[in-house]
Amino acid sequence: GAVVSQHPSWVICKSGTSVKIECRSLDFQATTMFWYRQFPKQSLMLMATSNEGSKATYEQGVEKDKFLINHASLTLSTLTVTSAHPEDSSFYICSVETGTGGTDTQYFGPGTRLTVL
Amino acid sequence: GQQLNQSPQSMFIQEGEDVSMNCTSSSIFNTWLWYKQDPGEGPVLLIALYKAGELTSNGRLTAQFGITRKDSFLNISASIPSDVGIYFCAAFNFGNEKLTFGTGTRLTIIP
Numbered sequence: 306g307a308v309v310s311q312h313p314s315w316v317i318c319k320s321g322t323s324v325k326i327e328c329r330s331l332d333f334q335a336t337t338m339f340w341y342r343q344f345p346k347q348s349l350m351l352m353a354t355s356n357e358g359s360k361a362t363y364e365q366g367v368e369k370d371k372f373l374i375n376h377a378s379l380t381l382s383t384l385t386v387t388s389a390h391p392e393d394s395s396f397y398i399c400s401v402e403t404g405t406g407g408t409d410t411q412y413f414g415p416g417t418r419l420t421v422l
Numbered sequence: 423g424q425q426l427n428q429s430p431q432s433m434f435i436q437e438g439e440d441v442s443m444n445c446t447s448s449s450i451f452n453t454w455l456w457y458k459q460d461p462g463e464g465p466v467l468l469i470a471l472y473k474a475g476e477l478t479s480n481g482r483l484t485a486q487f488g489i490t491r492k493d494s495f496l497n498i499s500a501s502i503p504s505d506v507g508i509y510f511c512a513a514f515n516f517g518n519e520k521l522t523f524g525t526g527t528r529l530t531i532i533p
Contacts, residue, residue: 306467309464311464337519339520339521347526348425348510348523348524348525348526349465349510349521349523350523351520351521354520396462398464398465400464400521402519408470408472409453409514409516409519410453410455410467410470411455411467411512411519411521412467413457413464413465413466413467414464415463415464416462416463416464418462
């Protein structure tokens with residue numbers, strides 16, 4: 306399966322600042338990556354689909370101007386939380402889609418814990 | 423958004439016991455996945471199922487893709503301490519690879 310890394314693992318920031326989270330596919334060229342958010346004791350919720358070389362597709366209720374996604378290469382997607390507020394504190398996880406039609410799957414990164422003070 | 427119905431929500435078992443959990447949907451999916459998530463980590467893929475009726479094993483884990491394509495189950499045999507964690511089912515359809523996740527099953531092993 307694909308090996309996915311995220312940086313940083315943990316970030317604490319002040320309210321109003323912006324935070325960038327990187328997702329890297331280390332051994333697979335990923336046309337499509339996904340960004341999820343997970344609150345404590347809850348399941349993963351899809352935020353957006355990141356497509357290499359084009360604009361991301363956001364899920365309903367996710368503000369695209371607040372959560373900026375850039376997928377500039379086949380191995381890197383970044384999520385920038387702009388003007389972060391305490392309610393943005395969460396566990397952010399990316400995934401890489403692999404496989405060809407019929408055997409697709411997703412491999413997840415280790416996650417980034419964001420705490421906004 | 424939509425979530426898959428996963429049960430049980432929590433399980434407390436003794437080491438060595440077998441475990442069974444399942445996932446149901448009101449919609450048909452043509453791919454089912456099972457993941458395990460440890461605290462503070464991302465989900466790790468356990469088993470992927472692509473054909474209705476398919477039964478697939480990965481060591482002590484066995485999962486089946488329901489014949490109706492609306493459900494799946496995961497069995498763990500002879501549980502060990504490292505099986506502790508949260509198990510999620512997930513599903514999607516070809517051409518729309520956005521995963522729909524289950525609500526999770528938290529597995530705890532009682533000493």
